[in-house]
Amino acid sequence: MRTPVGIVGAGPAGLFLSHLLHLHGIESVVLERRDRAYCERRQRAGVVEHGVAEALRATGLGERMDREGFVHEGIELRFDGRGHRVDFPALTGGRNVLIWAQTEIVKDLIARRLADGGQVLFEAEATAIEGAETERPRIRFTHGGAEEVLECDYVVACDGFHGIGRASLPAAVVRTFEKVYPFAWLGILADVAPSCDELIYAHSDRGFALHSMRSETVSRLYLQVPAGTDPAEWSDDRIWSELAARFALRDGGWTLGQGPITDKGITPMRSFVTEPMRHGRLFLAGDAAHIVPPTGAKGLNLAMRDVLLLAEGLRAWFAKGDAAGLDAYSATALRRVWRAEHFSYWMTTLLHLDPEGSEFDRRLQISHLEHIAACEPAAAALAENYTGLPAV
Numbered sequence: 001m002r003t004p005v006g007i008v009g010a011g012p013a014g015l016f017l018s019h020l021l022h023l024h025g026i027e028s029v030v031l032e033r034r035d036r037a038y039c040e041r042r043q044r045a046g047v048v049e050h051g052v053a054e055a056l057r058a059t060g061l062g063e064r065m066d067r068e069g070f071v072h073e074g075i076e077l078r079f080d081g082r083g084h085r086v087d088f089p090a091l092t093g094g095r096n097v098l099i100w101a102q103t104e105i106v107k108d109l110i111a112r113r114l115a116d117g118g119q120v121l122f123e124a125e126a127t128a129i130e131g132a133e134t135e136r137p138r139i140r141f142t143h144g145g146a147e148e149v150l151e152c153d154y155v156v157a158c159d160g161f162h163g164i165g166r167a168s169l170p171a172a173v174v175r176t177f178e179k180v181y182p183f184a185w186l187g188i189l190a191d192v193a194p195s196c197d198e199l200i201y202a203h204s205d206r207g208f209a210l211h212s213m214r215s216e217t218v219s220r221l222y223l224q225v226p227a228g229t230d231p232a233e234w235s236d237d238r239i240w241s242e243l244a245a246r247f248a249l250r251d252g253g254w255t256l257g258q259g260p261i262t263d264k265g266i267t268p269m270r271s272f273v274t275e276p277m278r279h280g281r282l283f284l285a286g287d288a289a290h291i292v293p294p295t296g297a298k299g300l301n302l303a304m305r306d307v308l309l310l311a312e313g314l315r316a317w318f319a320k321g322d323a324a325g326l327d328a329y330s331a332t333a334l335r336r337v338w339r340a341e342h343f344s345y346w347m348t349t350l351l352h353l354d355p356e357g358s359e360f361d362r363r364l365q366i367s368h369l370e371h372i373a374a375c376e377p378a379a380a381a382l383a384e385n386y387t388g389l390p391a392v
């Protein structure tokens with residue numbers, strides 16, 4: 001098999017890249033080790049930055065998003081038993097975010113790729129990427145019990161944090177940076193109308209909690225739990241009473257609606273960056289190259305922005321033999337990646353209870369939250385980063 005661009009992974013990064021290349025008249029093959037239903041079901045992100053939503057619209061993927069997604073013009077920070085709203089358009093000159101689940105983006109991308117005659121091979125597991133330093137890199141993969149080879153001009157590893165792409169870069173050229181947090185998120189999906197119109201990020205003495213949503217009848221909620229927690233330790237009743245306690249307002253003026261829990265999972269919290277994001281003709285994009293803790297809602301957005309940049313570089317190369325965009329890819333992407341790393345770390349340490357922290361640390365968090373509530377430039381820094389900095 002032969003293709004100009006071989007892509008490992010049918011997550012949002014790999015699928016969107018394949019779609020963008022198709023719009024530029026460049027063929028690609030996507031190899032995905034899971035089946036289609038698994039890719040379309042995997043519960044993950046829910047917040048799409050302003051600029052990423054615009055890119056989805058501009059590339060023909062906005063129709064269902066605009067019909068079924070929700071525009072959110074702010075979030076609530078809840079701390080010390082009170083709520084404070086951060087107003088995005090007022091603080092950023094008009095930007096907002098969209099609540100539109102990653103599962104829906106993936107469903108639309110798969111349907112669109114297949115309708116356009118794109119090659120997305122499910123249950124095709126890449127086992128090796130070879131020849132990154134040559135003009136003919138290859139991906140070895142297994143599909144339907146057979147071992148196959150995909151010969152490419154370029155290989156893009158969009159295979160997530162546990163894929164083979166990052167490990168295929170020679171150790172001598174790679175540096176990685178990592179921070180692991182001593183807590184995780186227990187996430188649930190519940191058949192109950194959201195108890196809020198906008199997301200609530202809650203700081204409490206019992207730990208962090210987040211109220212998000214998927215539709216008018218489905219809520220998505222998260223609880224900070226110790227790293228290594230087994231979800232079996234958390235009965236549905238225990239989850240609901242802990243959520244209610246962490247979101248409680250001092251005046252008692254808010255109640256959390258409860259309903260049947262349909263999905264329960266643990267997300268470890270990690271910050272991770274690989275430098276560079278390219279070696280020869282092998283590129284990394286999305287979670288394959290970097291991880292952020294989900295508190296800043298940046299992971300999906302970074303993945304989409306990586307491939308927007310890369311698709312532009314590949315377009316210039318295949319159309320005119322111009323390598324400038326490809327050569328600049330890693331450094332340009334990493335500037336945005338490090339901004340998102342800082343913002344995600346900052347939101348995480350601002351809102352979570354550090355199990356090794358002291359009362360001093362907790363007072364600093366409250367003071368910082370009060371500063372954001374009282375001081376417009378401080379709130380604007382949060383809003384600018386959350387809605388997505390256009391210039392970075």
Ligand code: RFL
Nearest residue numbers: 009011012013033045046126160286287297298299300301
């Ligand atoms: P993905 O989605 O992990 O896709 C990688 C794909 O590669 C496949 N694969 C292979 N295929 C073939 N051969 C191999 N050897 C392979 N190895 C792996 C995998 O099966 C998979 O299909 O990576 P991608 O495309 O880079 O996308 C990244 C995003 O998924 C991720 O950053 C976000 O979900 C992070 N995230 C959030 N991001 C946001 O922007 N906003 C949010 O609100 C947000 N909330 C979240 C999140 C992530 C979470 N979890 C569970 C990690 C909330 C949670 C709970």
Ligand code: PHB
Nearest residue numbers: 044045046212294295297
């Ligand atoms: C989600 O809806 O899954 C979600 C929202 C905001 C975050 C993380 C996850 O910061």
